[in-house]
Amino acid sequence: MAKRNEASVREKLSRESIVSAALELADREGLGAVTIRRVAQDHHVTPMALYWHIKDKDELLDGIAERLFSDVVLPDTSKSDWHVQLRESLDTFLTAVRPHPAVAELTMTRMLASDAGLTVADHVLGLLRSARFSEEQAAEVGSYLLCSIITLVTSEPGRGHLLDKETREEAIRGKKATLRALSPSRYPYVSASADALASCADEDSYYARGLDLLVHGTRGVQPK
Amino acid sequence: MAKRNEASVREKLSRESIVSAALELADREGLGAVTIRRVAQDHHVTPMALYWHIKDKDELLDGIAERLFSDVVLPDTSKSDWHVQLRESLDTFLTAVRPHPAVAELTMTRMLASDAGLTVADHVLGLLRSARFSEEQAAEVGSYLLCSIITLVTSEPGRGHLLDKETREEAIRGKKATLRALSPSRYPYVSASADALASCADEDSYYARGLDLLVHGTRGVQPK
C-alpha cells in the first residue's frame, strides 16, 4: 500500500463526504478555512462539482450543525427529578459539542432545522413541561439553555479559535501579559484575575460550574 | 438646504466616523453587509483610504464592539445585595446591546480588548468577588455571564438576523408553518411550542426571565 495523504483518502463525492471534509477542516483550521473551494480540493474535484450535492454553502453549514446534533446521545427518561435529568441532557449535548468548538456556533441558529436537532430540542422541552413550564416558557427557556451550552464552549477562556497547540499557548501567554500589564488601580479585579481570564485552569470544573449555573437558574425561574 | 442622502451626510473620514458608518450599516443590513468597500462607499472614498485610519477589518470590528461597551451606563455601587446589583449591571449591558443585535456577537470575544469593555468586566468581577467567588471563579463566571447576555439577544426566538420588518415577519410566518407541520408524535413538545419557538411573544418578559435565570444560577454556584 502506497502512502496516501489525507486528501487522497477521501471517499466518493456525496453530501455526507462533503460535510465530513468540511467538519474536519473546521476542526483543524477553523470555520474561516471552510470554503467551497477548499472542500472541493480535498476531494480532488472542481468547486462546482459540490453544487450537484448541495444547494449552496449555507446548506453545507446546515449539514455540519446536523452532524453535531446527531452525536448527542440523549439519556433515557428516568425517574430522577426533572432538574437532574435536565443536567444530564445538557451534559450530553455539551459532550457532543466540546470536540468541535470551531463549529459550535453553527448549531445556535440551526437547532430546529434538522431531525437530530429537533430531537434534542424536543427532549429538553419535554423536561421543562414536566416542571410546569408553559409551552411558551419552555420554548424560550429551552432554546436559551441549549444556546447557553454553546456559549459555554465558545467563550471558554483561552479559546481564541486558534487551532494548533503552540500558536494557542503563545497567544495565551501574550494575553496574560497584556492583562497583567493593566493598571491595577483602574481595573483591580481584571488584573487580579488576569490568568484565569486568559485561559481556563481546569476545563472540567469550568464546565461543571457552567452546567450547575444553568440548572440552578432554570430552577430559579420555575413557575409556581 | 438641498436634500441630502445618508451617504453625503457622512462627516470627514476618521476612525470614529468609519466605525459609526459600519455600525449603522450593520444595524440596517446585517454584519455580512459590513465590508471595507461598502463603508468606503458611504464616505465617497476608495476602499484603500480606510487603511490610513484602521489597520485592517478586524480593527474595525473591534471598534464596533468598543462602541457597544461604551454605551453601557454602569450603576453606582449601592448597598443592595450583590445579586441585586449584579442583575442591575447585567441589565444595563443588555440595554446597551439590544438595539444592535446584528453586531452583538462581536463583543463576546472582545470584552477585554478595550477600556470600555474592561470597565464593564471589572465591575462584574468586583460584584462576584464581593460574593466570595475566588479570582478564578469570578473570571470564569463573570465572563460567562456577559457572554450569556449576548446569547440572550442573539438567540431570541424570531431574530433571524433579518432586518426589514416585512421580510422578518414573513420569515416568522414561514417558520411557524414549518414547525406546526412537524409530526406531533415524533416531536410533541416542539410542535406544541411551535409559535413560541418561531417568535418571541413578549420580549420584555423573555429578557426578564433570562436575567432571572442567570442571577439565580449565579447564586446557585456561589461558594460556601
Add this chain to the structure above:
DNA sequence: ACCTGAACACCGTTCAAGT
C-alpha cells in the same frame, strides 16, 4: 498627512457544456 489606481489572491455562484 491623507488619499488614489492598479493589482493580487482570494471568495460563492451561474451557466453552458461535456461524459
Add this chain to the structure above:
DNA sequence: ACCTGAACACCGTTCAAGT
C-alpha cells in the same frame, strides 16, 4: 447522473504613486 471550464461579481489587502 455527475462533473468541468469559463466567467461574473464580489471580497481584503499591498504597494507605489500622487497631492
